[in-house]
Amino acid sequence: MKNIAVIGSGTMGNGIAHTFAQFGYQVSLIDVSDNALSKALATISKNLDRQVTKGTLSESEKETTLANITIFTDLQTGVAGAELIVEAASENLELKLKIFKDLDHFAGPGAILASNTSSISITRIASVTSRGDKVIGMHFMNPVPVMKLVEVIRGYATSDETTAMVMDLSLKLDKTPVEVNDYPGFVANRILMPMINEAIYSLYEGVAGVEEIDTVMKLGMAHPMGPLQLADFIGLDVCLAILRVLQEGFGNPKYAPCPLLVNMVAAGKRGVKSGEGFYNYAKGVKEAVVAAKFATN
Structure with a gap:
């Protein structure tokens, strides 16, 4: 070949x-x-x-x-x-x-x-x-x-x-x-996407800020990149699409995408490729977006 x-x-x-x-x-x-x-x-x-x-x-x-x-x-x-x-x-x-x-x-x-x-x-x-x-x-x-x-x-x-x-x-x-x-999400995304979704829920519910959530996972769980930064890197639209495949494929509400993720994608905030997601990349460096953007009300 x-x-x-x-x-x-x-x-x-x-x-x-x-x-x-x-x-x-x-x-x-x-x-x-x-x-x-x-x-x-x-x-x-x-x-x-x-x-x-x-x-x-x-x-x-x-x-x-x-x-x-x-x-x-x-x-x-x-x-x-x-x-x-x-x-x-x-x-x-x-x-x-x-x-x-x-x-x-x-x-x-x-x-x-x-x-x-x-x-x-x-x-x-x-x-x-x-x-x-x-x-x-x-x-x-x-x-x-x-x-x-x-x-x-x-x-x-x-x-x-x-x-x-x-x-x-x-x-x-x-x-x-x-x-x-061949089952929804295979292995990698069946495990990864619910973790990313839960990180987004933690932000959405005001448990902690963007950098704080990512720092906990990097320093506490030895992840090379925090879940919110990783979501930006993958593409928030891609994360949303995969979660919807999981939700539809298994018929289980635990895979339902966080409303914050849905809103961000609808607003064109897709992560690195659009210049902004949970972080802002417009200046060529990664800066956390202000917490008010992610408020639940």
């Missing part, structure tokens, strides 16, 4: 493309606009520069990595010849179903179709294809070039052969794959 296609050039997509290209794979990076793809290549180049500065990559290896990536705005052309296709589009069920329905027509009959979804059912995604045995979840962590974990999610029909191939491929990317079954 040498030819990989990645659909979506946002934070996760460009990180996945970067990682495969760095390990010698020929990568087709696909998005709907040339502007999005240009931004993605600039981000990959910047992240490669950091690796060169740290001494973990040479300048020639950086250039080879960039040369391994080809960009496309046409899905059918971009996936031609790909042996593995990794979808990294927005966490939206209808969008993913459309992409996989199209992929089933455009991809070669032997191609594995993987989704980087962080919570949506692989079985549901596979249901719109004629190759359920070749559909699998490949959930990378952010930032992809740095984080070791890959959650490998087996749908109801995913074959042993497909699972073994993706597990082996993950190892070749110097990742640690963990096989999990």
Whole structure:
């Protein structure tokens, strides 16, 4: 397996493309606009520069990595010849179903179709294809070039052969794959999102401020990043989407998103990517947003 296609050039997509290209794979990076793809290549180049500065990559290896990536705005052309296709589009069920329905027509009959979804059912995604045995979840962590974990999610029909191939491929990317079954949130987000949601409730109910909550979890629980800062980093809209998948999937009110999270997303406060969430990033540094913003009345 040498030819990989990645659909979506946002934070996760460009990180996945970067990682495969760095390990010698020929990568087709696909998005709907040339502007999005240009931004993605600039981000990959910047992240490669950091690796060169740290001494973990040479300048020639950086250039080879960039040369391994080809960009496309046409899905059918971009996936031609790909042996593995990794979808990294927005966490939206209808969008993913459309992409996989199209992929089933455009991809070669032997191609594995993987989704980087962080919570949506692989079985549901596979249901719109004629190759359920070749559909699998490949959930990378952010930032992809740095984080070791890959959650490998087996749908109801995913074959042993497909699972073994993706597990082996993950190892070749110097990742640690963990096989999990297809239930809402899988493992990572089924555990992480309720913790983040509870941290938001603690803020919403006035138990403590933003920095105080994050400090307790960092110093008391040895978390490298507090849950509110982590939510900003993930994207508050993504956190909300995952909580809704959990709530709907399990029918359990304990997964209901905090009203504060719902309001912040509605107001366009999505975290780092929008410049403000629980912290303000507009000045290039992280500053806690004033407590009055999060008042319950």
